Amino acid sequence: MLELLLKLAVGTGAFAIYRRWAKGAQPSKAGMMLTFPALNGMALAMTGSSGVTTKAASMFPMICLNGALCLALLAALDARPRFAQRFAVPIAFAALGLWLLVAWPAPSFTLRWQILAIAIFLGAALFTSHRYAPLSPVEGLRDATSWWRDAWLWRFCALLGCLLVIAHAFADSHEMLGKAGALPLLPLIGMTTQMQSGQRPSTNQTATILFGPVIAMVYVLVVAWILDRTELRAIAGHDWLADTAFVLVPAWIACIGAILLVARALEGPSRPKAG
Numbered sequence: 678m679l680e681l682l683l684k685l686a687v688g689t690g691a692f693a694i695y696r697r698w699a700k701g702a703q704p705s706k707a708g709m710m711l712t713f714p715a716l717n718g719m720a721l722a723m724t725g726s727s728g729v730t731t732k733a734a735s736m737f738p739m740i741c742l743n744g745a746l747c748l749a750l751l752a753a754l755d756a757r758p759r760f761a762q763r764f765a766v767p768i769a770f771a772a773l774g775l776w777l778l779v780a781w782p783a784p785s786f787t788l789r790w791q792i793l794a795i796a797i798f799l800g801a802a803l804f805t806s807h808r809y810a811p812l813s814p815v816e817g818l819r820d821a822t823s824w825w826r827d828a829w830l831w832r833f834c835a836l837l838g839c840l841l842v843i844a845h846a847f848a849d850s851h852e853m854l855g856k857a858g859a860l861p862l863l864p865l866i867g868m869t870t871q872m873q874s875g876q877r878p879s880t881n882q883t884a885t886i887l888f889g890p891v892i893a894m895v896y897v898l899v900v901a902w903i904l905d906r907t908e909l910r911a912i913a914g915h916d917w918l919a920d921t922a923f924v925l926v927p928a929w930i931a932c933i934g935a936i937l938l939v940a941r942a943l944e945g946p947s948r949p950k951a952g
Contacts (some may be wrong), residue, residue: 720858735855
């Protein structure tokens with residue numbers, strides 16, 4: 678029960694950060710947060726220490742697909758904002774269906790392909806950010822709404838809870854757990870809320886969104902490497918709680934730091950204003 682509650686808290690917390698940045702007019706940070714590796718980390722460490730390499734290898738093509746889906750949905754919202762606003766939920770379900778069709782036969786990535794995928798997405802992210810450069814500094818809004826009054830947050834929490842319970846049925850399948858750990862729950866719900874707003878994506882979000890999958894893939898690569906090293910894990914212990922405290926949480930904090938650094942490097946420091 679404690680493990681389930683912790684997974685639920687971590688996943689919901691990641692979505693809460695996304696919502697705070699999205700509603701606070703921080704498009705670059707919100708865009709990169711769409712592919713934040715919350716579920717990835719939980720699948721790697723909180724489902725048993727065995728098969729870490731297999732789970733990580735099966736996550737990589739799914740993370741690539743998540744990044745491509747986010748970029749495609751942004752392009753659709755930019756081209757047809759009214760259509761996207763009206764059919765936001767059906768579009769999200771269609772994207773999920775496409776993801777499932779690709780996920781089932783998708784091959785796992787070996788280490789060589791993992792590094793190549795990171796290099797390709799990093800190159801694409803740098804190209805896209807250079808294309809839209811220079812980016813305008815962001816004036817962040819201070820959202821006065823209490824976070825617990827966000828209906829989408831509780832919808833996300835309820836859906837995540839159901840998925841976590843279902844995931845226990847696949848506890849013995851490392852490859853399936855790896856793919857499930859890359860399920861685009863945060864990207865699709867996040868993009869659904871954005872499409873329902875009917876507002877075109879900002880240049881800053883389009884320019885930086887591909888850095889999100891890069892951060893997620895580096896996270897998976899590093900965390901899997903640490904968890905697969907018995908001598909490193911022996912320092913803190915081998916149970917999932919120790920892995921979470923000494924591996925996952927520091928790596929998640931590093932991901933948040935990377936998102937903030939990329940946004941600051943491309944936009945400059947944000948200037949808060951009353952909203």
